[in-house]
Amino acid sequence: MSDLSHPQDLVIKGATVLTKTGLVRADVVTCNGVVVALGPDLDAGLGARVLDGSGCHVIPALVDLHTHLREPGGEDAETVMSGSRAAAVGGFGAVVAMPNTNPPIDSASMVRDVMALGKDALVDVAVAGTITVGRKGERLSPFGEMAEAGVRICTDDGSGVQDAALMRRALEYASSVGITLAQHCEDASLAACGVMHEGGWSSRLGLAGIPAEAEETMAARDIALASRAGARLHLMHLSTAGSMALLAMAKQRGAPVSAEVTPHHLSLTDAELSSFDPRFKVNPPLRSEKDRQALLMAVADGVVDAIATDHAPHPAHTKQAPLDEASFGMTGLETAFSVVWGQLGHLGIEAVWRLMSQRPARIAGLVGHGGPIAEGSAANLVVVDLEASWTADPSRGVTKSTNSPFAGRSMKGKVKHTVHAGEAVVVDGEPSR
Amino acid sequence: MSQHGEFPRHLLSVADLGREGIEEILRLAESFEEVSSRDIPRVPALRGRSVALMFFEDSTRTRLSFDTAAKRLSAETLVFTAASSSLSKGESLRDTVQTVSAMGVDAMVVRHRCAGVPAQVSRWTDAAVLNAGDGWHEHPTQALLDCFTLARHRGNGTDLSGMRIAIVGDIVHSRVARSDIVAFVSLGAKVILVAPPTLLPSDMEGWPVETVGDLDEVLGTLDAVYLLRLQRERMAANLVPSLREYAHRFGMDASRMARLPAHGLVMHPGPMNRGVEISSEVADDPRCVATEQVSNGIAVRMAVLFMLLGTPAAKEALRAGSPRRPGSLLPDQESLHSSVPGAKRSAGV
Known part of the structure; x- marks a missing residue:
């Protein structure tokens, strides 16, 4: 597919475009992966591919800070290629691949291997490294070597770094090589063998709970440690009202902290577990309605920097198991934009762009992503129809896995086309390769 | 929604029954209690029906109680026990359920150490599912x-x-x-x-x-x-x-x-x-x-099995009759054959 590295000219006709000066009605012309013209009634010339954007918005392609591509080791759930196709269909132009693969991405050579897998992908695949060797929480991963290989984010995601002294040293050291540490905030002793949020529903259902404090105690600890170290800390998939309060306080004090929330925590609650359906088993767990409302408010108030999917594909049989054996996690790439638009559409498309593209690109240090769209900017674009409604159907999804919590739910707003490096990788919702 | 009138298709939680359902079971259990005192403590109410006792967690007393209850109603029982996790054997819970389901059972009595398993099982089988204890959830x-x-x-x-x-x-x-x-x-x-x-x-x-x-x-x-x-x-x-x-x-x-x-x-x-x-x-x-x-458990479980598996006609007969004189409605093993609605696996359970 090397011919695709020289994409043809492309024009998106008739859409509203997110530019430096706001939303304007314009056509967008790209050439060799760069936006070359922006204006009304443009013509790309003979041979140019025309994408219909009428009634739609063009915004910079989305950037996902938190994607599990499962390769190597989990290829029955997802591969870098299949995950990148799902990402493209979801309107993403770049994803940060989580390092909790098997083996974990804890060395420069592992980083290069996974980057190579993403070379022909439909989106840019940035690779995160682990904080500790083997994700064992014992010894620091080689941050310097991984940084030289291109890593900008390190995380032991899947579990939190339990040892406070180790986390302190990790923050101090990583800051010197330009790496941001991303923490999965979860005190293992408090979370124990919980399978859902500890609250009214877990009490009624007799399921072991994961208390909000399992997240909040580690978030508080790491905010304190990062502030002292002066190192950048990113808090992943925060899920509780208490975490939102801690984050707001940290930001007020100017702590070097950013944070993400997920579409599923913005839209679903622990009440879903009353069906005992393991599709709703995720870590951190779906929280209470009060927590969900606190997340929505914190996003609206600008306290939360980014929305990230935590796309976590799993083979079907691991979800057809008792809740205490079933895997944690849900897919999310293909539904993220619509779920977020359904919850936050009232904030406007520019707000969603900042949460799902601009700030994630900045946090991940991704060049050519995040926009806004201008002549000369990289042609990583997504065309979204904000009025479209559709029904999520994981059996028709592009990801290899079907563990979507949104199956059968009606969605508002839909990704129509995705342009990656000037190539129309998704047209009318279908991946082009 | 249920072919058995207002009684639920499965018994997953007490709340499925409501006050009326609970009362109905208790009254019926009283009728069935008399059966246990007979010389041959067996009635043909569920003859031809089969009940799988799926005990993923050890439980001698509950399993024996269900087994006895089913047998006193002339149902066949299949006993499945597996202490270890299904996933560790490479077979998913769903596979196990579908395997047992394929044997043509009319009911599955499910005990599992994890809450919610009976509810999950009920989505994977046409059999009636009876929760015999799921984790910390319900019994x-x-x-x-x-x-x-x-x-x-x-x-x-x-x-x-x-x-x-x-x-x-x-x-x-x-x-x-x-x-x-x-x-x-x-x-x-x-x-x-x-x-x-x-x-x-x-x-x-x-x-x-x-x-x-x-x-x-x-x-x-x-x-x-x-x-x-x-x-x-x-x-x-x-x-x-x-x-x-x-x-x-x-x-x-x-x-x-x-x-x-x-x-x-x-x-x-x-x-x-x-x-x-x-x-x-x-x-x-x-x-x-x-x-x-413990002894009351047998009569109560007979009542529950009968409500889930009995034919509508048999249940009508019992409801119409006085629970004080159950003998006429529950003939003993020798005398029946024609009088009691039995036993075909037809009711579309």
């Missing part, structure tokens, strides 16, 4: 037999109103407590939970119960005290300091027995930890009805 037939036992001693039909029942001990890890609370309250009783905060669910907002930390505070006001088994793991998890302290604060012993009103019952779902939640004197006291609970 509906235990609650029904407990109601039966209480109602028998109360002596006012199925009504428990005005009774004060304390459930004592490890509520948070108790499927019995979760089912009993719903069932007792449905029949009009007042439920008081007695436990330290570490053994209570973290959020009980909306639960129709009163909660106290001191058994002695309420003991003199109770009509029944229901003791839960305290497992040794609870010490390791620091939920209670020691068995000795637990026994001291929450155990039922002779001195507490003396303070329980004279008519007050002591109940226990078994197996009992003598010396922990119950002293030996109390366990052997005539007011302790633990063994009565």
Whole structure:
């Protein structure tokens, strides 16, 4: 597919475009992966591919800070290629691949291997490294070597770094090589063998709970440690009202902290577990309605920097198991934009762009992503129809896995086309390769 | 929605039944109780039906009780036990269920150490699913037999109103407590939970119960005290300091027995930890009805199986008849064949 590295000219006709000066009605012309013209009634010339954007918005392609591509080791759930196709269909132009693969991405050579897998992908695949060797929480991963290989984010995601002294040293050291540490905030002793949020529903259902404090105690600890170290800390998939309060306080004090929330925590609650359906088993767990409302408010108030999917594909049989054996996690790439638009559409498309593209690109240090769209900017674009409604159907999804919590739910707003490096990788919702 | 009238298709939780469903089971159990006293304790009510006893978690008494109940109704039973996790053998829970389902069973009685498994199973099979205890969630037939036992001693039909029942001990890890609370309250009783905060669910907002930390505070006001088994793991998890302290604060012993009103019952779902939640004197006291609970379990489980698997005509016949004269409706093994609606696996269960 090397011919695709020289994409043809492309024009998106008739859409509203997110530019430096706001939303304007314009056509967008790209050439060799760069936006070359922006204006009304443009013509790309003979041979140019025309994408219909009428009634739609063009915004910079989305950037996902938190994607599990499962390769190597989990290829029955997802591969870098299949995950990148799902990402493209979801309107993403770049994803940060989580390092909790098997083996974990804890060395420069592992980083290069996974980057190579993403070379022909439909989106840019940035690779995160682990904080500790083997994700064992014992010894620091080689941050310097991984940084030289291109890593900008390190995380032991899947579990939190339990040892406070180790986390302190990790923050101090990583800051010197330009790496941001991303923490999965979860005190293992408090979370124990919980399978859902500890609250009214877990009490009624007799399921072991994961208390909000399992997240909040580690978030508080790491905010304190990062502030002292002066190192950048990113808090992943925060899920509780208490975490939102801690984050707001940290930001007020100017702590070097950013944070993400997920579409599923913005839209679903622990009440879903009353069906005992393991599709709703995720870590951190779906929280209470009060927590969900606190997340929505914190996003609206600008306290939360980014929305990230935590796309976590799993083979079907691991979800057809008792809740205490079933895997944690849900897919999310293909539904993220619509779920977020359904919850936050009232904030406007520019707000969603900042949460799902601009700030994630900045946090991940991704060049050519995040926009806004201008002549000369990289042609990583997504065309979204904000009025479209559709029904999520994981059996028709592009990801290899079907563990979507949104199956059968009606969605508002839909990704129509995705342009990656000037190539129309998704047209009318279908991946082009 | 159910071909059996208003009775639910599955019994996954006590709440599925509602007050009327519970009362119906209790009345029916009374009819079936007489069967057990016959020379040949067997009626053909479910002849030709097959019941799979799927015990993913060890439980001798509940399995034997269901097995006996099914056999007294002339149903066949298939026993499946698997202590280890299905995933560790490479077979998913769904595979296991579909395998047993493919054998053509009419009902699955499911016991599993994880909450929700019976509900999951019900989505993967056409058989009626009966929850025989799922993790800390529910144990509906235990609650029904407990109601039966209480109602028998109360002596006012199925009504428990005005009774004060304390459930004592490890509520948070108790499927019995979760089912009993719903069932007792449905029949009009007042439920008081007695436990330290570490053994209570973290959020009980909306639960129709009163909660106290001191058994002695309420003991003199109770009509029944229901003791839960305290497992040794609870010490390791620091939920209670020691068995000795637990026994001291929450155990039922002779001195507490003396303070329980004279008519007050002591109940226990078994197996009992003598010396922990119950002293030996109390366990052997005539007011302790633990063994009565066990025998009532058979009649109650017969009633539940019959409600889930009996043909509509058979159920109509029973409903129309007087529960005081069940003999005419439940002929014995020798005399029947034509008179009783039986037994074809046709009712589209």
